[in-house]
Amino acid sequence: MKKLIIILGATVFMSAAILSSQAEPARLFLKNATIVPVVGERIEGGCILVEDGKIKAVGKALQAPADAKVIDASGMFIYPGFIDSYSHFGLAEIGAIPSTTDYREMGKENPELRVAWAINPHSVHFGTGRVTGTTTALVAPSGGTFPGISALVKMDGWTLPEMAFKEDATSFINFPMTPRPVGEGVAVQKEAKEDVTSKLVEKIRDYLKEARRYIELKKLAAEDPSVKPPEYNAKFEALGPVLAGTLPVIISVEKAKDIELAIKFVQDEKLKAIFRGCAQGFKVADKIKQSGIPVIIDSLYTGPSEPEDGYDAPYRNVVELAKAGVLISFSSGDSPAQGKDLPYHAAKAVAFGLSEDEAIRALTINPAKIFGVADRLGSIEVGKDADLLIATGDPLDMKTEVKQLVINGRPIDMSNWWETLYDKFKKRPEK
Amino acid sequence: MKPTNIVKAISAAVLILGLSGLLSAAEKPILLRNGHIITVSGETIPGGDLLIQGTKIVKVGKSLSVPPGAAVIDLNGRWVMPGIIDSHSHIALEGDVNEMGDLITAEVDCKDIINPQDINILYALTGGVTSIHTMHGSANPIGGKGIVLKMRWGKSAADLIFAGAPLTSKWALGENPKQSNSMGMGRARYPKTRMGVEESIRDEFEKAKDYTRTWAEYEKKAKAAKDSKGKLTPPLPPKKDYRLEGVADILSGKLWVRCHAYQSEEMLSIIRLCRDYGVKLVCFEHGLEGYRITNELVKYGVAISTFVDFWAYKWEAYNTMPQAAALSANRGVLVALNSDDAERMRHLFNDAAKTVRFGGATQDEAIRMLTINPAKIMGVDRWVGTIEPGKDADLAVFNRHPLDPFTVCEMTMVDGTVYFDRAKYLEERKKAEEEEKKKKEPEKKNEGEV
Numbered sequence: 001m002k003k004l005i006i007i008l009g010a011t012v013f014m015s016a017a018i019l020s021s022q023a024e025p026a027r028l029f030l031k032n033a034t035i036v037p038v039v040g041e042r043i044e045g046g047c048i049l050v051e052d053g054k055i056k057a058v059g060k061a062l063q064a065p066a067d068a069k070v071i072d073a074s075g076m077f078i079y080p081g082f083i084d085s086y087s088h089f090g091l092a093e094i095g096a097i098p099s100t101t102d103y104r105e106m107g108k109e110n111p112e113l114r115v116a117w118a119i120n121p122h123s124v125h126f127g128t129g130r131v132t133g134t135t136t137a138l139v140a141p142s143g144g145t146f147p148g149i150s151a152l153v154k155m156d157g158w159t160l161p162e163m164a165f166k167e168d169a170t171s172f173i174n175f176p177m178t179p180r181p182v183g184e185g186v187a188v189q190k191e192a193k194e195d196v197t198s199k200l201v202e203k204i205r206d207y208l209k210e211a212r213r214y215i216e217l218k219k220l221a222a223e224d225p226s227v228k229p230p231e232y233n234a235k236f237e238a239l240g241p242v243l244a245g246t247l248p249v250i251i252s253v254e255k256a257k258d259i260e261l262a263i264k265f266v267q268d269e270k271l272k273a274i275f276r277g278c279a280q281g282f283k284v285a286d287k288i289k290q291s292g293i294p295v296i297i298d299s300l301y302t303g304p305s306e307p308e309d310g311y312d313a314p315y316r317n318v319v320e321l322a323k324a325g326v327l328i329s330f331s332s333g334d335s336p337a338q339g340k341d342l343p344y345h346a347a348k349a350v351a352f353g354l355s356e357d358e359a360i361r362a363l364t365i366n367p368a369k370i371f372g373v374a375d376r377l378g379s380i381e382v383g384k385d386a387d388l389l390i391a392t393g394d395p396l397d398m399k400t401e402v403k404q405l406v407i408n409g410r411p412i413d414m415s416n417w418w419e420t421l422y423d424k425f426k427k428r429p430e431k
Numbered sequence: 432m433k434p435t436n437i438v439k440a441i442s443a444a445v446l447i448l449g450l451s452g453l454l455s456a457a458e459k460p461i462l463l464r465n466g467h468i469i470t471v472s473g474e475t476i477p478g479g480d481l482l483i484q485g486t487k488i489v490k491v492g493k494s495l496s497v498p499p500g501a502a503v504i505d506l507n508g509r510w511v512m513p514g515i516i517d518s519h520s521h522i523a524l525e526g527d528v529n530e531m532g533d534l535i536t537a538e539v540d541c542k543d544i545i546n547p548q549d550i551n552i553l554y555a556l557t558g559g560v561t562s563i564h565t566m567h568g569s570a571n572p573i574g575g576k577g578i579v580l581k582m583r584w585g586k587s588a589a590d591l592i593f594a595g596a597p598l599t600s601k602w603a604l605g606e607n608p609k610q611s612n613s614m615g616m617g618r619a620r621y622p623k624t625r626m627g628v629e630e631s632i633r634d635e636f637e638k639a640k641d642y643t644r645t646w647a648e649y650e651k652k653a654k655a656a657k658d659s660k661g662k663l664t665p666p667l668p669p670k671k672d673y674r675l676e677g678v679a680d681i682l683s684g685k686l687w688v689r690c691h692a693y694q695s696e697e698m699l700s701i702i703r704l705c706r707d708y709g710v711k712l713v714c715f716e717h718g719l720e721g722y723r724i725t726n727e728l729v730k731y732g733v734a735i736s737t738f739v740d741f742w743a744y745k746w747e748a749y750n751t752m753p754q755a756a757a758l759s760a761n762r763g764v765l766v767a768l769n770s771d772d773a774e775r776m777r778h779l780f781n782d783a784a785k786t787v788r789f790g791g792a793t794q795d796e797a798i799r800m801l802t803i804n805p806a807k808i809m810g811v812d813r814w815v816g817t818i819e820p821g822k823d824a825d826l827a828v829f830n831r832h833p834l835d836p837f838t839v840c841e842m843t844m845v846d847g848t849v850y851f852d853r854a855k856y857l858e859e860r861k862k863a864e865e866e867e868k869k870k871k872e873p874e875k876k877n878e879g880e881v
Contacts, residue, residue: 096606097745301774303554303773303774311553312557335743337743338740338741341740344781344836347837348778348781351836351837351839352839398781398785398788398836399836421751422752422754425722425723430725431726
């Protein structure tokens with residue numbers, strides 16, 4: 001019986017997908033689903049009314065308006081669409097082919113670069129990356145000390161302006177790592193004797209100081225005609241909102257010692273910071289909590305930062321950070337090709353002790369808070385964007401299928417490169 | 432040395448070196464009781480027992496009696512499966528595994544560089560992995576020899592070797608031997624095309640045939656000379672060539688060929704080549720486009736050892752899908768899920784769960800892709816890959832079904848010896864961390880006094 005319901009559900013979804021390629025419906029009505037709104041209690045046999053891309057009503061006994069497109073989601077589970085807190089979606093197609101990658105610019109200081117200038121809305125990885133429920137992703141540049149400015153995008157749209165939720169979501173600073181990674185030319189031996197990290201942090205501070213001076217001088221010149229304004233500097237201009245604390249900055253940092261340095265750095269410079277990585281965060285979880293800096297967890301398909309941390313350190317880390325009260329969110333990491341694994345990283349943390357509820361929050365409302373968009377994303381609440389995932393079961397389970405995504409109130413076309421190949425080759429006659 | 436450093440060394444020993452004093456059936460029989468036993472060979476037994484004596488599984492069933500002196504482990508409803516077998520790995524080897532300088536390197540052997548201290552052996556155990564096929568890299572059309580190991584953490588290099596497992600020869604096609612990407616960048620060497628890759632294999636086969644013939648002729652003449660009791664002059668032996676001897680071992684079927692390949696056309700072509708020369712081609716490594724040629728793979732009995740969803744890292748890895756493993760298996764291809772990576776190795780059971788969602792594999796088939804299928808590909812299915820009386824007691828215990836998203840591997844056993852026990856690990860870690868804390872406190876006080 002359960003199977004029958006799922007099949008029936010699937011048929012409805014297929015027709016929904018077909019419809020979506022035609023005119024956009026003004027109203028959408030989802031019914032008979034188990035709704036997990038994230039903020040608020042789970043609703044069995046619940047309904048959601050969507051109007052003009054927003055959630056208009058959520059509840060148990062709602063009436064479908066006559067003009068609404070109705071989706072019967074019997075046997076299905078509806079969650080807010082997941083938010084991937086760090087990705088290179090649309091900036092990389094095939095890792096080994098440089099002509100298809102656009103996330104890493106030359107040089108170390110590129111705070112003015114914007115991924116919004118380079119995202120390919122038709123990258124195959126948007127299609128395959130969302131099959132497990134991601135509806136919004138932070139698309140990040142990488143490399144150097146100041147990689148540039150990320151964008152928060154919805155996982156559907158014909159053009160970037162259609163997809164973009166926030167074209168300038170965050171800036172970045174890659175904090176120096178102790179010990180320096182192999183290949184950066186500093187021997188570990190030398191590292192032990194000299195505090196290379198502190199020196200490199202000083203360099204970053206100097207750079208920010210210069211940027212501050214530039215902004216200060218510009219301001220002075222605007223007020224006082226006798227002051228000569230500085231020559232235009234795109235890099236310092238871009239750092240303006242970072243230094244003013246209006247643009248959040250994601251700081252990549254791994255080791256416990258570096259995390260402590262980074263906290264001090266953030267406080268001294270008065271930045272609105274978000275940490276990314278924090279592989280050894282569990283060692284200084286209380287200090288991170290005290291600083292109020294949230295943490296974006298990197299891919300959990302990874303080993304411990306150091307063997308001494310223990311084999312399960314990556315998962316334990318998440319559990320300890322959450323336990324300390326740090327605001328955490330998950331991300332799929334560096335490869336958009338592995339984007340669909342986002343909820344599976346959360347599952348890995350649950351296996352080692354994170355509560356399922358916290359794991360779901362770290363895929364929805366937490367990243368929405370971290371990126372300052374919780375008024376519009378991250379939960380199923382009236383007035384928020386209708387970004388929903390409709391799944392056959394627990395979306396953290398690899399065996400669950402996300403049947404349909406709704407983005408901005410529209411059931412989107414779920415076809416993707418994998419399905420194209422599958423549809424074609426399962427038709428080859430068997431001999 | 433500061434006291435904290437000493438403590439750090441102690442806790443590091445626990446965390447890195449694993450645990451001492453673990454249970455072994457070498458001393459007394461072990462009875463695992465009251466677990467879900469995923470036998471793979473037959474039905475899963477709920478509330479089942481499993482008796483181990485020495486290195487072997489002796490009995491599997493319900494309500495087994497406790498033999499005198501046996502250690503009893505209450506599984507309390509946990510799940511036991513055959514130890515996971517990773518048929519494509521590069522761990523437990525010392526240094527680089529790619530012999531980049533030459534095109535053909537059939538003379539080199541992973542057996543010579545086994546590193547029993549590679550911490551990835553411990554990590555393998557924490558993911559339920561008990562046997563691996565560890566191999567040469569993919570820079571060469573015909574690369575070095577690979578070897579099958581058991582994850583006997585703490586034992587010597589020689590003790591890791593899986594006795595009786597067939598030896599293998601690693602081949603590679605496509606972008607890596609072509610040196611299309613970062614591999615060998617900046618150097619020009621033949622081949623640069625898939626044509627050249629195949630030709631270089633055929634070429635080497637002809638050389639090896641000549642070499643074998645020359646030696647056979649020499650031995651014939653030498654024997655004749657010996658038999659003639661001085662009438663005939665003994666011939667001079669030909670020059671020894673270890674490389675060609677390696678290739679000759681491929682031609683004679685002594686080495687099983689494990690061929691790294693992505694594109695379906697290239698795979699078909701190499702199947703034809705192997706048939707031309709009577710070579711035992713066991714398996715395509717990765718084989719990401721294998722789902723396109725399932726009829727041919729089934730017909731010629733060639734398996735696929737693959738990733739479930741690692742893709743798009745290069746052009747030849749682009750035309751694939753996570754449904755590939757399940758689709759191929761459904762059509763009768765022998766499919767193993769492998770890691771090729773020390774990290775992926777420890778969540779292969781999560782990868783297997785993905786084949787249920789992508790491509791619709793049954794849970795039994797998904798488990799087979801981690802156990803009996805790789806065992807068959809590696810030629811060790813007589814000993815491992817299922818839970819049956821007479822087989823090696825290589826087992827992985829999980830707190831939930833291994834395909835459950837929240838499952839954790841709690842205990843791993845090789846040859847009836849527990850090599851990993853999470854409960855014990857956590858206990859010792861807690862002890863070490865508490866001691867470290869205690870040692871830190873007086874230090875702080877001292878700082879205060881100053």
